[in-house]
Amino acid sequence: MAKRDNISSSVVRRLPRYYRFLRELDNQGVSHVSSNELAKRMSSTASQVRQDFNCFGEFGQQGIGYSVTQLREEIENILGIKCLYKAILVGAGNIGTAVANQIIAERRCFELVGIFDSDRAKVGSVISGVDVLHTDDLEKFLEENEIVTAVICVPKRAVEEIADRLYAGGVRSFWNFSHYDISMKYDDVIVENVHLSDSLMQLCFRINRKTAL
Amino acid sequence: MAKRDNISSSVVRRLPRYYRFLRELDNQGVSHVSSNELAKRMSSTASQVRQDFNCFGEFGQQGIGYSVTQLREEIENILGIKCLYKAILVGAGNIGTAVANQIIAERRCFELVGIFDSDRAKVGSVISGVDVLHTDDLEKFLEENEIVTAVICVPKRAVEEIADRLYAGGVRSFWNFSHYDISMKYDDVIVENVHLSDSLMQLCFRINRKTAL
Numbered sequence: 001m002a003k004r005d006n007i008s009s010s011v012v013r014r015l016p017r018y019y020r021f022l023r024e025l026d027n028q029g030v031s032h033v034s035s036n037e038l039a040k041r042m043s044s045t046a047s048q049v050r051q052d053f054n055c056f057g058e059f060g061q062q063g064i065g066y067s068v069t070q071l072r073e074e075i076e077n078i079l080g081i082k083c084l085y086k087a088i089l090v091g092a093g094n095i096g097t098a099v100a101n102q103i104i105a106e107r108r109c110f111e112l113v114g115i116f117d118s119d120r121a122k123v124g125s126v127i128s129g130v131d132v133l134h135t136d137d138l139e140k141f142l143e144e145n146e147i148v149t150a151v152i153c154v155p156k157r158a159v160e161e162i163a164d165r166l167y168a169g170g171v172r173s174f175w176n177f178s179h180y181d182i183s184m185k186y187d188d189v190i191v192e193n194v195h196l197s198d199s200l201m202q203l204c205f206r207i208n209r210k211t212a213l
Numbered sequence: 214m215a216k217r218d219n220i221s222s223s224v225v226r227r228l229p230r231y232y233r234f235l236r237e238l239d240n241q242g243v244s245h246v247s248s249n250e251l252a253k254r255m256s257s258t259a260s261q262v263r264q265d266f267n268c269f270g271e272f273g274q275q276g277i278g279y280s281v282t283q284l285r286e287e288i289e290n291i292l293g294i295k296c297l298y299k300a301i302l303v304g305a306g307n308i309g310t311a312v313a314n315q316i317i318a319e320r321r322c323f324e325l326v327g328i329f330d331s332d333r334a335k336v337g338s339v340i341s342g343v344d345v346l347h348t349d350d351l352e353k354f355l356e357e358n359e360i361v362t363a364v365i366c367v368p369k370r371a372v373e374e375i376a377d378r379l380y381a382g383g384v385r386s387f388w389n390f391s392h393y394d395i396s397m398k399y400d401d402v403i404v405e406n407v408h409l410s411d412s413l414m415q416l417c418f419r420i421n422r423k424t425a426l
Contacts, residue, residue: 012418016411020392041397079414080421094311101307102409109417148420173420175413179233184254190423192416196315196407198229200388201292203405204322205225207361207386208293210403 007078011052015075017042018052022072034065084111085148087175088141090162092117092125092132095177096153103151104128110149114141118158135162142169151175152182160185220291224265228288230255231265235285247278297324298361300388301354303375305330305338305345308390309366316364317341323362327354331371348375355382364388365395373398 021041025033035046035053042049053066076082087110089100096115103112105128115127118135125132133141141147150171154162159180166174173190174182183191234254238246248259248266255262266279289295300323302313309328316325318341328340331348338345346354354360363384367375372393379387386403387395396404 013415015418016408016414019414020408020410041394043396079418081414081417083417083421085417085420094307094314098307098311099409103413106410106413109413149416173416173423175416181254183256190416190419192412192419194407194409194412195229195233196312197233197319199405199407200316200319200322201229201232201294202226203362203386203388203403204294204296204298205228205292206403206405207298208296210386 007055011055012078014042014044014052015079019072019075019079019081022068022075025068026072030068032065033068033071038066081108083109085109085173086111086113086146087149087151088112088114088116088145088147089130089151089153090116090135090138090166091153091155091158091177092119092122092127093153096151097127099151099153099175099177100127100130104130112151113145113147116141138162138165139169142166142171147171149173149175151177152180153177156180220268224268225291227255227257227265228292232285232288232292232294235281235288238281239285243281245278246281246284251279294321296322298322298386299324299326299359300362300364301325301327301329301360302343302364302366303329303348303351303379304366304368304371304390305332305335305340306366309364310340312364312366312388312390313340313343317343325364326358326360329354351375351378352382355379355384360384362386362388364390365393366390369393 018038021038035049038049039046053071087103089096089112092115100112100115103110112130115130115132116135116138117123117132120134122132123134147170150166152159152162152174156179159178163180163182163185167186167189172188174192176182176191176193183189231251234251248262251262252259266284300316302309302325305328313325313328316323325343328343328345329348329351330336330345333347335345336347360383363379365372365375365387369392372391376393376395376398380399380402385401387405389395389404389406396402
């Protein structure tokens with residue numbers, strides 16, 4: 001824990017995956033896990049696993065392995081996922097609805113307090129217990145609620161205007177499912193992009209390469 | 214082009230993003246782009262960009278930059294995204310519907326030929342021109358069609374059974390939106406995982422870190 005500030009970005013990228021596995025083990029009542037088991041699950045090596053965890057304390061014991069609960073809690077603390085930042089979601093289409101359900105189901109990181117759509121037919125409906133409001137009411141809502149994060153699930157043609165309005169309303173972090181690069185216009189924002197088409201192209205490349213072998 | 218076999222995996226990971234930007238420029242009628250412009254867009258450096266492209270031919274000209282069309286076509290060839298592998302999707306919920314629409318809209322990499330769901334109320338409906346069939350008909354469909362890839366959008370409780378049936382039916386590549394790790398059971402498959410909860414945790418970590426500064 002003492003060395004937590006030194007955790008490299010590549011370790012941080014692996015933490016959610018470790019976390020998912022540890023949570024599974026914890027739920028199954030498993031008390032300890034070896035670096036070998038963790039490595040197998042991570043498609044990594046035992047030495048990589050030990051190196052990853054070296055930087056945040058002494059949880060491993062020779063012959064016993066890591067305490068599942070302690071390791072899980074430490075990763076929770078590093079990622080800060082016990083926080084509940086207030087978030088809104090814009091764009092209640094299929095992807096928006098799926099993402100809203102996911103945020104509500106996670107019950108950590110973000111508290112979804114409003115969903116916005118420009119389609120009046122959707123306004124008044126409820127997704128996972130959260131009201132769908134009209135995008136005309138965005139500014140008023142941002143004024144009255146301290147919103148940390150916005151989830152953007154609108155089509156490309158609408159996204160620049162929505163991003164501008166959210167930024168003007170004080171939002172500085174975005175979970176972005178659109179094809180628009182928000183950080184090109186605003187350099188003081190945090191953007192986590194989910195580009196499904198990039199993932200699709202990577203899969204295509206890997207199939208091609210295997211076919212060519 | 215001669216050196217294409219040597220392209221490192223880290224370059225390959227960046228290619229879809231280069232590709233998206235080049236396609237945008239190409240559509241705008243821009244003929245050349247400098248390594249500086251590309252670097253700015255990629256949050257990278259001009260020297261990194263030049264290094265990335267060095268391995269697949271001589272498209273850059275001092276003072277003129279890279280030919281947008283040539284570079285775009287070369288990346289298309291490397292990624293192999295002009296292929297149209299036959300794919301099916303299982304799980305026609307919100308995320309499944311959104312992903313199906315995305316695959317159809319992309320018009321490259323994959324041709325979506327069937328969508329399956331266990332809910333009889335959804336069977337017979339059409340998503341982006343593709344029929345929704347019942348999962349009971351999965352085996353017959355796999356026998357009659359040469360399916361390369363399956364997109365998995367089913368809930369966790371259903372995913373292991375579905376993955377087993379797809380594997381038994383000859384499918385060896387998966388675009389996986391579920392929380393189940395297919396490659397743990399089958400080591401001869403290609404799996405591209407989209408873990409929304411990992412992305413959510415990364416965003417949370419970055420907000421925490423900024424807040425702590």
